[in-house]
Structures are given as structure tokens and as C-alpha cells.
Amino acid sequence: MDGKQETFMNVKKDxxxxxxxxxGAGMTGRGQVAxxxxxxxxxxxxxxxxxxxxxRLRRAGQYTVRLLGNxxxxxxxxxxxxxxxxxxxxxxxxxxxxxxxxxxxxxxxLKDVAKILxxxxxSRLRSGIYDPLNVIAAENMGDSSTTLRNFVWQYIPDLLxxxxxxxxxxxxxxxxxxxxxxxxxxxxxxxxxxxxxxxxHGVIGEPPTLAGLEWVTNQPARLCRKLYIHxxxxxxxxxxxxxxxxxxxxxxxxxxxxxEHITSAIADSxxxxxxxxxxxxxxxxxxxxxxxxRLVISALADDIRRVIRxxxxxxxxxxxxxxxxxxxxxxxxxxxxxxxxxxxxxxxSFIPYRFHEYDNQAxxxxxALERFGPIEALKQLVGFQPTALTAKLIADAxxxxxxxxxxxxxxVTKTASR
Numbered sequence: 576m577d578g579k580q581e582t583f584m585n586v587k588k589d590x591x592x593x594x595x596x597x598x599g600a601g602m603t604g605r606g607q608v609a610x611x612x613x614x615x616x617x618x619x620x621x622x623x624x625x626x627x628x629x630x631r632l633r634r635a636g637q638y639t640v641r642l643l644g645n646x647x648x649x650x651x652x653x654x655x656x657x658x659x660x661x662x663x664x665x666x667x668x669x670x671x672x673x674x675x676x677x678x679x680x681x682x683x684x685l686k687d688v689a690k691i692l693x694x695x696x697x698s699r700l701r702s703g704i705y706d707p708l709n710v711i712a713a714e715n716m717g718d719s720s721t722t723l724r725n726f727v728w729q730y731i732p733d734l735l736x737x738x739x740x741x742x743x744x745x746x747x748x749x750x751x752x753x754x755x756x757x758x759x760x761x762x763x764x765x766x767x768x769x770x771x772x773x774x775x776h777g778v779i780g781e782p783p784t785l786a787g788l789e790w791v792t793n794q795p796a797r798l799c800r801k802l803y804i805h806x807x808x809x810x811x812x813x814x815x816x817x818x819x820x821x822x823x824x825x826x827x828x829x830x831x832x833x834x835e836h837i838t839s840a841i842a843d844s845x846x847x848x849x850x851x852x853x854x855x856x857x858x859x860x861x862x863x864x865x866x867x868x869r870l871v872i873s874a875l876a877d878d879i880r881r882v883i884r885x886x887x888x889x890x891x892x893x894x895x896x897x898x899x900x901x902x903x904x905x906x907x908x909x910x911x912x913x914x915x916x917x918x919x920x921x922x923x924s925f926i927p928y929r930f931h932e933y934d935n936q937a938x939x940x941x942x943a944l945e946r947f948g949p950i951e952a953l954k955q956l957v958g959f960q961p962t963a964l965t966a967k968l969i970a971d972a973x974x975x976x977x978x979x980x981x982x983x984x985x986x987v988t989k990t991a992s993r
Contacts, residue, residue, distance in 0.1 A: 604679035606754035611787035644767030670695035689726030707780030720745040746777030755877040796852035803844040806895040813882035814919035818980040824877040828870035839912030847902035887936040918972035
């Protein structure tokens with residue numbers, strides 16, 4: 576480091592290996608990231624904004640994760656530290672000592688995390704610690720870590736920004752496991768299946784070793800395979816399940832007609848992903864079949880409202896339905912299943928729902944449909960202009976779904992009641 580930074584150099588602290596700071600003590604945070612880290616011998620500090628959750632976890636000092644699969648088992652998670660987001664001094668200290676930071680907070684909360692993380696990183700540098708540190712945003716989006724990085728740089732002092740960029744990495748990540756909302760925060764039931772990758776190209780220094788975290792050099796391909804199959808299947812299942820008045824994902828997946836549409840949509844995606852990224856088609860097919868088998872597990876009571884929230888974002892051009900559809904158009908592949916899924920998301924907006932708080936994205940879709948119809952609504956909402964063939968498939972599917980689930984003798988512009 577050059578002389579300009581010497582003012583902030585103190586005696587360098589030793590960083591104990593395998594210390595993780597995890598922002599977000601929600602279901603994926605506790606039920607996947609923390610569980611994997613704990614079983615691999617990492618010391619985990621959880622940070623969350625929910626004061627009641629923090630107090631409950633702090634008082635208990637432990638919680639259980641029950642993993643469902645071929646060999647169900649239960650993991651007792653203990654020895655963690657948990658902090659509230661207001662405890663800035665303590666957060667700074669654990670980030671100073673960490674060699675991996677992970678977030679699991681949902682996309683809208685990344686900016687708030689950056690406001691807390693940036694001062695902690697600043698404290699780390701001012702403590703004289705210039706060991707590389709990687710920050711992984713384990714969110715359900717393609718460029719989550721890049722997004723977080725851009726927020727963080729806004730709050731780092733100009734004097735330290737150059738050093739920050741040279742020693743703090745933000746490798747993009749993909750994470751996949753169904754972790755339904757738990758009635759008891761101290762008892763989580765989830766699937767044993769876990770997929771978590773991070774981009775080796777985005778790492779500063781040597782990538783931390785953590786069992787269950789796979790460092791890959793083809794992160795965009797792995798992300799698309801997961802997003803365009805796993806998430807595609809879930810959104811089609813959730814949207815049709817919501818229209819059919821189901822409450823849980825497994826209930827909808829057990830409906831043969833809904834399962835047929837799920838299978839069709841992810842088959843379209845599988846063909847597209849295989850063509851775009853040169854995956855072996857038979858291997859992708861196994862990936863599809865594995866998802867279908869997991870969807871129907873009744874012990875995983877996954878609330879449909881959780882799956883279908885933020886529908887405008889999920890209709891984005893790089894998201895789980897339109898993303899693979901664009902690849903189908905590019906490679907001249909079948910696309911009717913994906914078009915039906917898009918139509919289901921659109922039609923589902925006519926049935927209002929609440930999940931913690933009202934999702935106004937559904938309301939914006941409904942208003943756009945009333946004003947423009949399905950094809951122009953997609954253009955207005957997410958900038959997607961389908962081809963003539965795709966537009967017809969979406970419009971026909973939308974009309975079919977509306978007649979089946981919404982009309983029931985009423986005008987479609989009237990909001991359906993639950």
C-alpha cells in the first residue's frame with residue numbers, strides 16, 4: 576500500500592480461519608447457508624434486522640434444521656453469534672475478523688446491507704487488515720454480488736476506495752434449496768438437496784473452502800440452468816396453483832394438469848439452456864426430473880405466495896420465463912410451455928394476495944392488463960416485445976387461463992376475490 580494509507584495502519588490482527596458473517600437470518604440464511612457452514616466447521620455470526628428473531632435465536636442459542644431426502648436427518652445448529660443490524664460496533668468487529676461474508680436478504684434489501692457493510696469494511700482496512708475478503712450475495716438473482724458491490728462502493732471513503740477494490744471481491748453466486756417459512760423459527764424443515772455456486776473469476780485471493788459451496792468458472796451457465804429450470808418450474812407451479820386456489824406448492828404440483836404445464840415449461844427451458852451453453856441434454860433432463868420429484872414432497876409446505884411474489888421482476892427479460900423464451904426464439908426451439916407460464920403469471924395478478932405486505936407489483940400488472948392487454952402489458956412492464964408467433968401463443972394461453980380461472984361469469988377487469 577502507498578504512503579497515503581499509512582495513517583490508517585495499525586497492528587494487524589490475526590484472522591481466525593473459517594469465520595463467516597451472514598447478513599440475513601431468514602429461511603435460506605439459517606436453513607441452507609448457516610447449516611452448510613456449521614457442518615463444515617465454520618463459526619457463523621448472523622446479522623438480522625428483525626429484533627424479535629434476533630432475541631429468540633440469541634436466547635435459545637440453538638435451532639434445528641431437518642433435512643428431507645433419501646436419508647432424512649436433523650442438524651442441531653449451535654455456537655453461532657447473532658447480532659441486530661443496529662449493533663454497528665459488534666458488526667464491525669466480526670467483519671474485521673471474518674474471511675467470508677455472505678448475504679441472504681432478498682434483492683430489495685441489498686442497499687441496506689451495503690450501508691452496514693461499508694463501514695465495517697472501512698473499519699477492517701483502518702485496523703490494518705489487508706487480507707483478501709470475499710463477499711457473496713446469495714440471492715435469487717443473476718448479478719447479486721455485483722449489485723451489492725456497486726452499493727457498497729457508494730459508502731466507502733474516497734481515500735480507501737482503491738484499496739477496497741483491490742482486496743474485497745464480490746463473486747456472483749447462485750443458490751438453490753427449498754426452505755419453506757417455518758412456524759417455529761427454532762425448527763426448520765427443508766430439503767436435503769442443495770446447490771450453491773460462486774464465480775471463481777470474481778474472487779480476490781484464494782477462494783474460501785466451504786463444503787457445499789462450489790467455485791465454478793462457468794457461473795453464467797450454471798445460473799441459467801438453475802434459474803431457467805428450478806425457478807421456472809416453481810413460478811409456473813405457483814402461478815397456476817394460486818389460480819386454482821391451492822395454498823402450497825406441493826398441492827399444486829400433485830394436480831396432473833398443472834404438473835403437465837410445469838413439465839412442458841421446463842422442457843422448453845432445458846432445450847434452450849442446452850443449446851445456449853452446450854450442456855449435455857441428457858444431464859439437463861435429469862436436472863429437470865429431479866426438480867419435478869422434489870415439487871410434490873408434501874412435507875415441504877412451501878407457501879405459494881412466497882413463490883409468486885414480485886411478479887414484475889420475475890417477468891424480466893433475464894428472468895425465469897422470458898429469459899429462456901428469448902433463448903428458444905434465438906435457437907428456433909419450442910416455446911409453448913413457457914408462453915403458458917407467462918400467461919399464468921399475468922392472469923394471476925387478478926387474484927390479490929398478501930405475503931407479509933401487499934405486493935404492489937401484482938397490482939401494476941393488473942392495471943397494465945386492463946389498459947393494454949397481455950402483449951402490450953409485457954412491453955410496458957418489462958420491455959419485452961415478443962415475436963408474432965410468441966405473442967399469439969401468450970395471448971391464446973392468457974385467454975384460456977382467464978376463461979378457466981378468472982371469468983366465472985364476471986368481467987376480467989373486475990378483481991377476483993379469494
